[in-house]
Amino acid sequence: MVRVMATGVFDLLHPGHLYFLEEARRLGDELVVVVARDATVRRLKGEPYLPEATRRIMVDALKPVDRAVLGSTTDIYTTVVDLRPQVIALGFNQHWDEAEIARECARRGVPARVVRIGPRPGEEYASRRIVDRILQRASESAR
DSSP: OOEEEEEEOOSSOOHHHHHHHHHHHTTSSEEEEEEOOHHHHHHHTSSOSSOHHHHHHHHHTSTTOSEEEEOOSSOHHHHHHHHOOSEEEEOTTOOOOHHHHHHHHHHTTOOOEEEEOOOOTTOOOOHHHHHHHHHHHHHHHHO
């Protein structure tokens, strides 16, 4: 059985997230999704809109996902070692370097193939863009 691991914040679920998870699921037999912890989100992106437990429950409910877990607050590779995926799927806008991840996984005894999933064809959804669009519309309607 080929276990695929995908990671992300999944703060405001949108069609880009679903596309990413569907494509990740096609890479193997089981898809385990690691949802970033609130502390990690704060460090990398700012305050999350939804708490980690809620984000994990939402992701876990999605059809392509076999299981959603919360990530580590200290070392992202702890979760990789615990889950032992054969494939790690990265989203098109995640800042991680594929080769670096593959090297570190192998160093820790988890040789995984790292695959970058492209954006949803014709649309590059991102939570930040959606929030910006909402704020713009709210600003325009307030005038």
